Amino acid sequence: MQQFSLCFGKVKKDCLKFIKSQETKADKFKNKEKMIKSFLIPLCFWISKKTDKKRPYFVGLAGGQGTGKTTISSLIRIILTKYFKLNVFRISIDDFYKTRKERISLSKRVHPMLMTRGVPGTHDINMMLNFFKKTKSRKFKRLKLPTFNKAIDDRFTKKRWYDLKKRPDVIIFEGWCVGARSEKNATLRKTINSMEKTKDQKQIWRKFVNQQLKSNYKNLFSQLNCLIYLKAKNFSLLQKWRLKQERKLWVNSKVKSKIMSRGDVLNFMQTYQRITQNMFRFTPKYASVILNLNSNHQIKSAVYKRI
Secondary structure, three states: OHHHHHHHHHHHHHHHHHHHHHOEOOEOOOOHHHHHHHHHHHHHHHHHHHOEOOEOEEEEEEEOOOOOHHHHHHHHHHHHHHOOOOOEEEEEHHHHEOOHHHHHHHHHHOOHHHHOOOOOOOEOHHHHHHHHHHHHOOOOOOEEEOOEEOOOOEEOOHHHOEEEOOOOOEEEEEEOOOOOOOOOHHHHOOOOOHHHHHHOOOOHHHHHHHHHHHOHHHHHHOOOOEEEEEEOOOHHHHHHHHHHHHHHHHHHOOOHHHOOOHHHHHHHHHHHHHHHHHHHHHHHHHOOEEEEEOOOOOEEEEEEOOO
């Protein structure tokens, strides 16, 4: 379409500049122009048609670890800002993790596995609900929102927090479990990996996380206007991509001691496995847009649902 080509001409430079900033010598993006032109620009046209200047349009963006959520959501923001002149704010559910101190307390009170950030229950749900509520308010006032430093497994100091001065037209809320739904007790009882088998024999951790999805997170995710899902082929592919992500973090980090080893990453991902695999099965049934990824980490197709 001519519109898409015109848009590509306007955003190409900024998009490619951003992609370059995400590359390392060993890890280069392939077919980047095709990804922007064939998939992300049509997606931005779809989003722009749904926006309403009276209140923000909430875009949920979900996908397993290492699927490229940060890269794709950042490119969507560039296109919507540059071509459509929309005020776009992008934030990750990861930024709302409870502090290290709070997770230590939670792990003592409920289950030791809740010390590991990631699963529902390890985020500050009230802070997220407050963020949604305040950005929807007609009397929007300046808002400070947290940023999380994965290299030290804790929040950045308040000096480094997001400073939202103006109400956005579009809010991209991304995260691996965004839009996830609870599962039935019958399937919850069955262990799916060695971590659940050895550390959660009484199912306390599993039941707590599932209850969070059934209540607080269901309320939160119900406020999203649409859900975009980055679908990978399988869990082992996500493990490979997540290891690559950690290597990139190691290259860019000044605090090398806090970066996870291969074994740490694979153990860490076991806490994500149950919800991730459930999302593989069920999210395509209710997501608004599914971006199917091939084994080379590229978008191979897009499916738009009538929701």
